[in-house]
Amino acid sequence: MNTQKLSHEPLIRVVKRTERPPRQVTLLRALALVLSILAGGLFILSLGYNPIEIYATILSGAFRSKIAIQGTVKIMIPLLISSLGVTLAFKMKFWNIGAEGQIIAGAIVASYFALYHSDWNHWVLIVVMFLAGVIGGGIWGLIPALCKMKWNTNETLFTLMLNYIALHIVDYLRDGPWKDPGSQGFPKIARFDANVMLDKVLGVQFGWIVALVLAALIYIYLRYTKQGYEISVVGESTETARYAGMNVRRIVLRTMFLSGAVCGIAGMVQATGSDITLTDAVAGGVGFTAIIVAWLSQLNPITITVVSFLFSVLEKGSSVVQSSYGLSTDCADVLQSIILFFVLGCEFFIRYRFVMRKKGGNA
Amino acid sequence: MDMFIKFLVAAVLAGTPLLFGTVGEILSEKVGHLNLGVEGMMSIGACSGFMAGYFSDSFAFALIAAALGGALGALIYAFLTVTLMANQNVTGLTLTIFGIGLSNFIGVYALGFSETGTLKLPDGITAHMRNIHIPGLSDLPVVGELLFSYNPFVYLGILIAIIMGLYLGRTQTGLNVQSIGENPAAADAAGIRVIFWKYFNILLGGAICGIGGAYCSMIINRGVWISNNVGGLGWIAVALVIFAGWKPVNAIGGSFVFGALRVLKYYMPKSVIDLPVAFYDMLPFLITALVLVISSMRKSRGIGLPAALGLNYYREER
Numbered sequence: 001m002n003t004q005k006l007s008h009e010p011l012i013r014v015v016k017r018t019e020r021p022p023r024q025v026t027l028l029r030a031l032a033l034v035l036s037i038l039a040g041g042l043f044i045l046s047l048g049y050n051p052i053e054i055y056a057t058i059l060s061g062a063f064r065s066k067i068a069i070q071g072t073v074k075i076m077i078p079l080l081i082s083s084l085g086v087t088l089a090f091k092m093k094f095w096n097i098g099a100e101g102q103i104i105a106g107a108i109v110a111s112y113f114a115l116y117h118s119d120w121n122h123w124v125l126i127v128v129m130f131l132a133g134v135i136g137g138g139i140w141g142l143i144p145a146l147c148k149m150k151w152n153t154n155e156t157l158f159t160l161m162l163n164y165i166a167l168h169i170v171d172y173l174r175d176g177p178w179k180d181p182g183s184q185g186f187p188k189i190a191r192f193d194a195n196v197m198l199d200k201v202l203g204v205q206f207g208w209i210v211a212l213v214l215a216a217l218i219y220i221y222l223r224y225t226k227q228g229y230e231i232s233v234v235g236e237s238t239e240t241a242r243y244a245g246m247n248v249r250r251i252v253l254r255t256m257f258l259s260g261a262v263c264g265i266a267g268m269v270q271a272t273g274s275d276i277t278l279t280d281a282v283a284g285g286v287g288f289t290a291i292i293v294a295w296l297s298q299l300n301p302i303t304i305t306v307v308s309f310l311f312s313v314l315e316k317g318s319s320v321v322q323s324s325y326g327l328s329t330d331c332a333d334v335l336q337s338i339i340l341f342f343v344l345g346c347e348f349f350i351r352y353r354f355v356m357r358k359k360g361g362n363a
Numbered sequence: 364m365d366m367f368i369k370f371l372v373a374a375v376l377a378g379t380p381l382l383f384g385t386v387g388e389i390l391s392e393k394v395g396h397l398n399l400g401v402e403g404m405m406s407i408g409a410c411s412g413f414m415a416g417y418f419s420d421s422f423a424f425a426l427i428a429a430a431l432g433g434a435l436g437a438l439i440y441a442f443l444t445v446t447l448m449a450n451q452n453v454t455g456l457t458l459t460i461f462g463i464g465l466s467n468f469i470g471v472y473a474l475g476f477s478e479t480g481t482l483k484l485p486d487g488i489t490a491h492m493r494n495i496h497i498p499g500l501s502d503l504p505v506v507g508e509l510l511f512s513y514n515p516f517v518y519l520g521i522l523i524a525i526i527m528g529l530y531l532g533r534t535q536t537g538l539n540v541q542s543i544g545e546n547p548a549a550a551d552a553a554g555i556r557v558i559f560w561k562y563f564n565i566l567l568g569g570a571i572c573g574i575g576g577a578y579c580s581m582i583i584n585r586g587v588w589i590s591n592n593v594g595g596l597g598w599i600a601v602a603l604v605i606f607a608g609w610k611p612v613n614a615i616g617g618s619f620v621f622g623a624l625r626v627l628k629y630y631m632p633k634s635v636i637d638l639p640v641a642f643y644d645m646l647p648f649l650i651t652a653l654v655l656v657i658s659s660m661r662k663s664r665g666i667g668l669p670a671a672l673g674l675n676y677y678r679e680e681r
Contacts, residue, residue, distance in 0.1 A: 014679070015679065016679065097452075097456065147656050154655060156397075156399070157601060157605070160598055161598075161602065161652040162652065164645065165645055165649055168641045168642070171640075171641035172639050172642065175640065176641075285460075288459075289460070292456075295453050326475050327471070328467060328468045328472070330465070330467040330468040330471070331464075333461070333464030334461060334464040334468055337457045337458070340457045341443065344443055344447070344449040344450070344453065344454055344457070345443055345447050345449065347447075348446075
């Protein structure tokens with residue numbers, strides 16, 4: 001009995017497959033997307049609503065009017081920028097979960113100039129605030145990279161903690177030094193001067209142009225520059241990079257500064273273009289959603305642009321679903337994560353295949 | 364003195380949800396799976412536990428539902444990372460976003476059915492959540508207050524931590540399970556059912572996190588539902604695992620220390636140190652970050668850290 005049992009192969013075995021043709025890969029991912037939409041539909045159905053109706057409301061809600069479309073684009077701006085930011089780090093397999101904090105850090109430094117130098121020339125001020133966002137976010141990204149390089153500190157948890165630290169710095173500024181004296185005791189930071197506000201292009205703050213330009217720049221940077229190439233080599237294997245004579249330390253520090261800096265730009269643009277003040281909700285979870293977007297897009301800036309637009313449609317649409325059906329906007333988070341669950345699962349079928357045990361076992 | 368005892372009691376109460384999350388995460392990390400979904404699993408548990416209690420009026424049922432909710436979240440994670448070998452960081456993070464979203468969503472949905480516009484647990488349940496009273500013991504001065512007068516969750520959490528410590532460190536099964544986190548291929552070759560025990564530990568860990576979530580939704584706000592009720596505690600729990608050196612029993616002390624940090628702002632006399640409230644709110648995260656950096660400086664991160672943490676196991680590649 002026993003010896004017979006030992007000779008048995010498992011019923012199902014997982015085997016690495018030769019690479020699938022790109023068309024099949026695209027097809028599989030599309031299938032995963034369809035399945036996730038169906039799963040989301042089942043969830044909506046189980047709550048007693050008609051999924052087709054809800055999905056239709058999401059779509060029409062994001063596009064039904066000029067104002068709605070502008071609202072969708074407004075949601076997309078910080079999401080796209082910070083997705084690009086985390087992509088730089090992820091390409092290097094540096095687990096930057098700290099986009100949220102880097103967004104806030106960029107917004108804080110930019111807000112300093114918005115609050116205390118609002119009398120400067122409009123364009124000088126905007127350039128200065130932009131650089132402030134870069135430096136704030138960049139430093140917030142550099143800290144964990146420095147510790148990682150020096151002591152091999154776990155970056156996942158460290159960047160995460162920095163999120164909360166940045167958040168409470170905003171609370172501190174709001175309750176103390178930057179408290180709006182005109183708010184009658186209610187702790188909030190004053191609304192920025194009109195001179196600070198980012199100009200509108202086609203009815204939306206020009207952050208959307210910044211975002212699109214960044215997408216193009218980062219696409220070129222990752223694809224066609226030496227530094228971009230270095231990032232992918234370090235991501236594949238630090239040993240290989242070292243063997244090839246690359247200065248891994250410098251590459252990691254530089255890339256994390258850039259990753260944080262790009263997220264910092266998102267914070268600056270959100271505070272000075274959309275919120276027109278600094279609140280502790282300036283990042284509001286965008287830094288986390290950005291990670292989903294970057295991963296769904298296989299870290300490709302072009303795909304990221306498309307996916308972050310679709311996610312913004314989902315966000316905007318679910319706010320309409322909220323007002324017409326009373327369903328919370330958290331619906332968007334749930335749907336987004338379901339989509340990523342399915343796409344994550346589908347990667348398996350791209351890389352592996354199942355082999356069934358041959359009849360009669362393996363003698 | 365009286366104030367100090369009150370502070371210690373408050374620290375234990377604030378540390379208890381962390382204890383559940385930390386012990387749950389240790390179970391998962393011991394089989395090599397860094398699950399960043401603790402916050403999500405706690406949120407799901409918070410929601411399923413609260414809703415089960417709200418609609419069934421039974422405390423036991425609420426606890427079971429919370430554990431099941433957490434385990435269900437863990438099942439998504441386990442299926443994706445163990446069976447489908449998906450990236451652990453991204454899967455865990457997605458589980459967190461999913462869990463928080465789902466929990467808030469269902470909360471708002473259930474509010475829609477409430478006539479009063481709030482969700483409050485029925486008295487039948489809150490009676491079970493009151494502090495225990497053991498005649499004689501609970502009446503002792505100082506000791507009674509410090510040891511014998513908490514709500515049942517506190518004792519449950521300590522009990523679970525001790526049992527899990529015994530399971531991992533003192534049983535043959537537990538030692539086998541730990542070897543999976545060190546070297547899954549060797550464990551597999553030694554005849555340990557790697558996949559089964561990975562699922563077992565991750566799901567059990569999720570269930571424990573789920574109960575921790577129920578603490579957040581049922582105790583912290585005295586039985587009234589609010590959104591985002593876990594509020595970042597799950598993330599502290601993930602970091603506390605390092606602080607506890609991957610030992611469930613150490614997690615008890617660690618959680619209470621961090622609990623103390625969370626409530627310090629209410630007990631620090633302004634005449635001694637007058638710091639902004641935001642600083643106290645930041646403190647647990649700041650200390651966690653410092654612990655991370657300091658422990659990596661001392662290279663003590665090797666103690667208890669499972670060697671294969673974060674790496675998925677693919678049998679044919681050994």
